[in-house]
Amino acid sequence: MTMSDSQEPEDVSRDLPDAEPEGVIVDGEESHERWLDEQAGPLVRPYVMTRGRTEPVRGTFDLITMVVATGLPAAPELGLDPEHQAVVRLCEEPMSVAEIAGHLNLPTVTVRVLLGDLLAKGLITVEDPQTEAELADDDDLYLAVIDGLKAL
Amino acid sequence: MDSRRFDRRGRRLPKATKIVVAGGFGVGKTTLVGTVSETKPLRTEELLTDKSVGVDDVEGVEAKSTTTVAMDFGRITIKDEFVLYLFGTPGQERFWFMWDEITLGALGAVVLADTRRLADCFPAVDYFERRGTPFIVAVNCFEGARRFQLDEVEMALNLGEQVPIVLCDARDKESCKDVLVTLVRHAMKTRREKRPVEV
Numbered sequence: 001m002t003m004s005d006s007q008e009p010e011d012v013s014r015d016l017p018d019a020e021p022e023g024v025i026v027d028g029e030e031s032h033e034r035w036l037d038e039q040a041g042p043l044v045r046p047y048v049m050t051r052g053r054t055e056p057v058r059g060t061f062d063l064i065t066m067v068v069a070t071g072l073p074a075a076p077e078l079g080l081d082p083e084h085q086a087v088v089r090l091c092e093e094p095m096s097v098a099e100i101a102g103h104l105n106l107p108t109v110t111v112r113v114l115l116g117d118l119l120a121k122g123l124i125t126v127e128d129p130q131t132e133a134e135l136a137d138d139d140d141l142y143l144a145v146i147d148g149l150k151a152l
Numbered sequence: 153m154d155s156r157r158f159d160r161r162g163r164r165l166p167k168a169t170k171i172v173v174a175g176g177f178g179v180g181k182t183t184l185v186g187t188v189s190e191t192k193p194l195r196t197e198e199l200l201t202d203k204s205v206g207v208d209d210v211e212g213v214e215a216k217s218t219t220t221v222a223m224d225f226g227r228i229t230i231k232d233e234f235v236l237y238l239f240g241t242p243g244q245e246r247f248w249f250m251w252d253e254i255t256l257g258a259l260g261a262v263v264l265a266d267t268r269r270l271a272d273c274f275p276a277v278d279y280f281e282r283r284g285t286p287f288i289v290a291v292n293c294f295e296g297a298r299r300f301q302l303d304e305v306e307m308a309l310n311l312g313e314q315v316p317i318v319l320c321d322a323r324d325k326e327s328c329k330d331v332l333v334t335l336v337r338h339a340m341k342t343r344r345e346k347r348p349v350e351v
C-alpha cells in the first residue's frame with residue numbers, strides 16, 4: 001500500500017506560510033501536487049506532513065521496534081491526518097518501523113513522528129528490540145534464530 | 153519476556169532482531185537479502201538533512217542539503233514471537249550515521265566480498281572490528297571464486313583467526329541460509345566469550 005491509495009492528504013501547508021520551497025511544483029500522476037527540489041527529489045512533503053517536527057511526542061522508535069494497532073477506533077475528534085490513518089491500517093498486523101516506512105514510502109524520521117502521535121493517543125502498542133546488553137546475555141534468542149533459519 | 157505485549161486478539165507482539173549485510177558496491181547485498189526474505193526487500197529513503205544538519209523546525213524545508221540515502225531490508229518470521237530483519241547497508245560508505253543506526257542492537261553482520269575487488273570490503277571489516285560487532289566474511293561466488301582463494305582472502309583481510317570466512321552464492325537460498333547460520337553461531341560464541349564471568 002502506498003500513500004496514493006489513501007484519500008487526498010489534507011493540505012497542511014496553509015499552516016506553514018514559509019514552507020513553500022524554492023523548487024519546481026510538479027503535477028504528480030497521483031493527482032496531488034508534489035514539490036520537488038531540483039536535486040533532492042521529494043524532500044519537502046515529509047516535513048509538511050509532520051508540520052516540521054522531527055522528534056516524536058512520545059516514545060523512541062528503533063528501526064525494528066514492532067508496532068501493532070490497539071484496535072481503538074480512530075475517532076475524528078482525535079484529529080488524525082490521513083498519514084496517521086494509513087499507519088494504523090498498516091499495523092493491523094505487527095510491523096516494524098522500517099517496514100512502515102518502506103510500505104508508505106516515507107523516511108523513518110517522518111514515520112517516527114507519526115508513531116509518537118499514535119502512541120500518545122493510545123492507537124498503537126509497541127515492542128522494542130533487545131538492547132545490546134540484553135543480547136549479550138540471551139543465548140535463547142540466538143538458538144531460536146538458528147533453528148528458524150534452518151527451517152526456512 | 154513476561155512483559156511481552158499482546159495485541160487486541162490476545163496475540164503476543166513479536167520481538168524483532170536483525171542482522172546487517174554489508175560490503176562494497178554491487179557485491180550482492182540486496183540479492184542476499186531478497187533470496188532469504190519472505191517478501192520482496194523493502195527500501196526506505198532517508199533524508200540527510202535530518203541528522204547531519206540537525207534540522208528541528210520548518211526551516212528544514214529550505215535546507216540546501218539535498219542527498220538521500222537508501223537502505224534495503226527484508227523480513228524472516230522465525231516464530232510467532234520472533235521476526236528477523238536483514239538490513240543491507242547503504243552503498244555509500246560515507247553515510248556512517250546510517251551504519252550506526254542499522255548496526256545498533258544487531259546480532260551480527262555478514263560482510264560480502266568479491267575476490268575481484270577485495271579492497272571494497274575493507275571499510276566494512278574495519279567498521280565492525282572497531283565497533284566490536286561479531287561478523288563473518290562471505291565471499292560471493294561471482295565467476296571464478298574458488299575454495300583455495302579463501303586462504304588468500306584471509307591473508308589479504310588480515311582477520312583475527314576466529315573470524316569465519318565462507319563461500320556463498322547470494323542467489324542460492326541454501327547457501328544464504330548457511331551463511332546466516334554460520335554468523336549467528338559465531339555471534340553467540342563471541343558474545344559468550346565477552347560476557348563477564350559470574351562469580
Ligand SMILES: Nc1nc2c(ncn2[C@@H]2O[C@H](COP(=O)(O)OP(=O)(O)OP(=O)(O)O)[C@@H](O)[C@H]2O)c(=O)[nH]1
Nearest residue numbers: 177178179180181182183243292293294321322323
Ligand atoms: N554470479 C553471481 N552474480 C551475483 C551474485 N550475487 C549478486 N549477483 C549479481 O550482482 C549484481 C549486483 O547485486 P546486488 O545484490 O544488487 O548488489 P548490492 O550489493 O546490493 O549493490 P549496491 O546496493 O548497488 O551496492 C546483480 O546483477 C546480481 O544479480 C552471485 O552470488 N553470483
Ligand SMILES: [Mg+2]
Nearest residue numbers: 181182224240
Ligand atoms: Mg543493493
